[in-house]
Amino acid sequence: MQNREVIVIGGGMVGALTALLLAKQGDNIHLVEKKPFLKPSVSGPFDLRVSAFSAQSKHLLELAGVWSDIPENRLCAYQGLQTWEKGSQKLKFDSLEIGINALGYIVENRWVQAVLWQALKDLNNVTFYENRAVKGIVNGEKSVRVTLDNQEQIKGQLLIACDGANSTVRHLLNIGVTAWDYRQQCMLVTIKTDCPQQNITWQEFRETGPCAFLPLAGNNGCLVWYHSPQKIAHLKSLSAVQLKQAIVEEFAHLPFDFAVLDKGAFPLARLHAQDYFKGRCVLLGDAAHSINPLAGQGVNLGFKDVECLVNLLQHSSDLPMQTLLKRYQWQRKPANLLMQSAMDLFYKVSKSELGAVRLMRKGVLGLAQNSGPLKNKVMKYAMGL
Ligand SMILES: Cc1cc2nc3c(=O)[nH]c(=O)nc-3n(C[C@H](O)[C@H](O)[C@H](O)COP(=O)(O)OP(=O)(O)OC[C@H]3O[C@@H](n4cnc5c(N)ncnc54)[C@H](O)[C@@H]3O)c2cc1C
Numbered sequence: 354m355q356n357r358e359v360i361v362i363g364g365g366m367v368g369a370l371t372a373l374l375l376a377k378q379g380d381n382i383h384l385v386e387k388k389p390f391l392k393p394s395v396s397g398p399f400d401l402r403v404s405a406f407s408a409q410s411k412h413l414l415e416l417a418g419v420w421s422d423i424p425e426n427r428l429c430a431y432q433g434l435q436t437w438e439k440g441s442q443k444l445k446f447d448s449l450e451i452g453i454n455a456l457g458y459i460v461e462n463r464w465v466q467a468v469l470w471q472a473l474k475d476l477n478n479v480t481f482y483e484n485r486a487v488k489g490i491v492n493g494e495k496s497v498r499v500t501l502d503n504q505e506q507i508k509g510q511l512l513i514a515c516d517g518a519n520s521t522v523r524h525l526l527n528i529g530v531t532a533w534d535y536r537q538q539c540m541l542v543t544i545k546t547d548c549p550q551q552n553i554t555w556q557e558f559r560e561t562g563p564c565a566f567l568p569l570a571g572n573n574g575c576l577v578w579y580h581s582p583q584k585i586a587h588l589k590s591l592s593a594v595q596l597k598q599a600i601v602e603e604f605a606h607l608p609f610d611f612a613v614l615d616k617g618a619f620p621l622a623r624l625h626a627q628d629y630f631k632g633r634c635v636l637l638g639d640a641a642h643s644i645n646p647l648a649g650q651g652v653n654l655g656f657k658d659v660e661c662l663v664n665l666l667q668h669s670s671d672l673p674m675q676t677l678l679k680r681y682q683w684q685r686k687p688a689n690l691l692m693q694s695a696m697d698l699f700y701k702v703s704k705s706e707l708g709a710v711r712l713m714r715k716g717v718l719g720l721a722q723n724s725g726p727l728k729n730k731v732m733k734y735a736m737g738l
Pocket residue numbers: 362363364365366367368385386387388403404405406462485486487515516517518520521522539541619637638639640646648649650651652653654655
């Protein structure tokens with residue numbers, strides 16, 4: 354059992370999971386979160402922010418002992434994943450082809466965060482600083498000191514920054530980023546359908562960007578619509594009835610009737626921190642990298658960061674902190690960069706209107722559909738198996 358003093362900044366999904374796993378290893382955790390913790394309602398409407406969790410992420414949440422706390426009526430396992438270019442052959446993945454029950458699980462971000470927070474609240478080696486933001490950091494050789502917005506100070510041996518894509522910690526540490534804006538936005542629309550729970554998630558590629566459907570528990574779903582910022586601004590200004598009409602006319606074909614419940618839009622940006630650590634401070638999750646949500650990999654990559662750092666802290670705790678954090682960076686930075694770049698390539702190729710690229714795209718999708726073992730390998734990689 355360890356008993357380090359560890360400061361975790363940001364109690365989102367990545368920060369809360371890190372805090373819980375380390376607290377269970379015996380570390381004393383100081384969890385700083387700028388928003389108050391609010392437990393979501395089991396029966397309320399679905400939130401717009403949902404994520405597709407891979408089998409590996411599910412496994413980590415099981416290790417943390419919280420997966421079974423996610424209410425059944427907020428969890429949707431999907432067995433099929435389909436992708437195609439408008440008017441061309443579908444590339445279909447099916448969990449049965451690799452002998453497993455589900456390719457992944459779609460859950461609201463706030464529910465994953467909530468079950469982690471509930472578990473944290475039961476531990477007596479976690480101190481909470483809710484509704485508090487970090488304002489200053491003194492990154493010393495042997496310890497790190499944080500000043501909060503109420504002037505309170507916390508001292509620890511390690512600071513773990515999980516404060517999201519606009520990380521204050523990253524700014525305070527002066528860690529640079531490589532970033533760009535895709536000049537596209539992503540609109541999320543929660544819907545209620547007139548059919549039973551769906552078990553296939555799909556994505557249709559169009560010149561304007563992808564259109565995707567994420568099944569949610571019950572007869573609920575989430576539509577993901579990529580388009581120009583101008584078009585998204587227009588769609589956002591529509592009433593629920595008008596938006597439904599626009600979806601029927603311009604979105605990929607939906608094989609059911611539906612009602613629009615809620616809508617929201619998010620800018621698409623790619624960002625990668627130039628360093629994952631400085632002194633005794635280390636970046637995890639979106640604070641280190643944010644990725645095009647195209648293939649639903651963002652939080653799954655963040656959870657891989659968590660797994661890597663927690664393992665190093667558990668099994669290599671005899672190493673000097675600098676060596677340990679360097680190892681974390683060696684293991685995670687190239688892997689995250691590879692996934693970011695693969696998503697960018699995919700995104701660019703999917704949007705290209707060049708005739709040759711379109712032909713190649715259709716050919717590749719057709720070939721991939723008939724590639725048997727290779728297709729299964731890709732499926733397993735995406736699931737983290
Ligand atoms: C439209 C869209 C769809 C997506 N779909 C998927 C998907 O299907 N699958 C997937 O894996 N990923 C998906 N992602 C990515 C995923 O949402 C992110 O990768 C994930 O939320 C990052 O988690 P995080 O905990 O690192 O950061 P965040 O969720 O941003 O959490 C950061 C936390 O830190 C707190 N905080 C911020 N600043 C401070 C401060 N100064 N002091 C204290 N606390 C602070 C915040 O309040 C917050 O709680 C999607 C992203 C978008 C935009």
